[in-house]
Amino acid sequence: MSLHTLTAPRAPRAPRAAFGTIVLNEARLAWRQPAGIVVAIGVSLLLLVIFGSIPVFQQTSARLGGLSAFEVYIPILISFSIGVLALAYLPGPLVSYREQGILRRLSTTPVPAFWVLAAQFVVQACLMLIAVFLLIGVSVAGYGAIAPRNPGGLVLALVLAIAALFAIGLSIAAAARTSGAARALMALTFYPLMFFSGLYVPMQILPRVFAAISHFTPLGAAVQAIQDSMLGQFPPALPLLVMAAYAIVFGYLAKRFFRWE
């Protein structure tokens, strides 16, 4: 034992640049394991192009509330891009990071482990926004859709939709102990939510009860709010409140039950 007495160092903070390097590596991983990008951007754009190329999809219909099927599908495909990233491609990496001890190792560095989660959020949110821009851009430029008339409402609807879906995705990551369990929970959540968004059959042509349920599901509310803001109205309170409620409740559950190891 040394006889002299020394002064311990003071508490430092992790350099801010560290967050940038984590985001950069998460972006590299998203690029190198491109399933999320392919599905969220590639598949949704492909569907948009296909729907846009079918003449009958361009005809307005009273059953669709005076819209064309193509116009009905634009917000649905936007919601699909957000939903598939948040539910299918966010929980998986987080659960495997925990399984492999990556989060545990991080917790011994000056960087808080939740920075990884935040970095995932940044990367996925960027992918979502790219998907939204491309979907709207292609539908306007290529297929004569009308540009969103209420951009403020659209931004608010997108922010709430992303927040609600992320909160649900994080709750899956919190509840699932293994990657397998995460996949199962993802499937159980993703397909019903996509059904109620109208991806398989637009809600307008189903019995009213489905539309009524749809309004209280996160993706159904997202479709409604996005649709309205594209047509020029500020989205009504109900879908916005529904999405906010999902964000808050599932955000709380995720925070409460997420385990770092």
Next chain:
Amino acid sequence: MTTYTSAVEISHLRKTYGNLVAVDDVSVSVAEGEIFGVLGPNGAGKTTAIECAVGLRRPDAGTIRLLGLDPHADRDTIHEIVGVQLQTTAFPAKLRTGEILDMYRSFYRQPADVGELVEALGLSGKLRDYYRSLSGGQRQRLSVALALIGRPKIAVLDEMTTGLDPQARRNTWELIEHIRDRGTTILLVTHFMEEAERLCDHVALIDHGRIVALDTPAGLTAQARGGKTVRFLPSARFDERVLTGLPEVSRVERDGQHVVVTGTGELVNAVLFALRAAGLEAWDVRLDASTLEDAFVALTGARLHEEHKEKGVEHKEGALA
């Protein structure tokens, strides 16, 4: 201001999992700039103790101070000054070695030189390789590099050379000595006796969660029974009394053409000198020193895995003749 007198001060540490007492009343004090070894058989509680020390687990009782700081209350500072290599760590399969190193480097305010570190660990040629394509030994060396990348004041290394080939192990030891010479205190969990003998200033032997011995490697070896043996091929037949009369020698046996002499002290010198005086030469001389492993076995009754036995110091033929 927090003050401290030793780099690591653990007193009466206790950690249980249900009915299992993993760590029981462990107290150690590690001086600054020292390499301190924690030895013990599998399941002895080494890793649990280490994980408590770095704040990954909360002890049930006892206090831990790293440079005077509490691993939980002062966690922000602890994370900056303590570098950790855990036994079970993986990284994303599709990140490159260099990307992982750059990321961890960015976590610290005064990071080490990555080039120097990867050079010393033999990873320079692997920086562009994906983590998933690294061999077990390369992953292990990356893990050691990441523990040292923040220029820690204390480095905690859990089984750092497990899975490394002998050359890589020796290179890693050199690096650790180099890091220590720069003032870093090193807490080393190992079950390689050769590693502990080579590197450690002090070792604690842990068995069933308790410290059964705490001494220098030489001090522990001296506690072991048996002493050393010298084995050689004599140039001609000779009278065993040439050797049995020596104070260092306790026993002389024949093993075919070879002679095996057991004893203590400067046994090799004494034997070779006596043989030369009798006009004989010794060929194929081998010294089996009583090792830390003998001490370990004597003190814990445990048997180490065969692959970890690396006894035997070979002396060149006629080196002293």
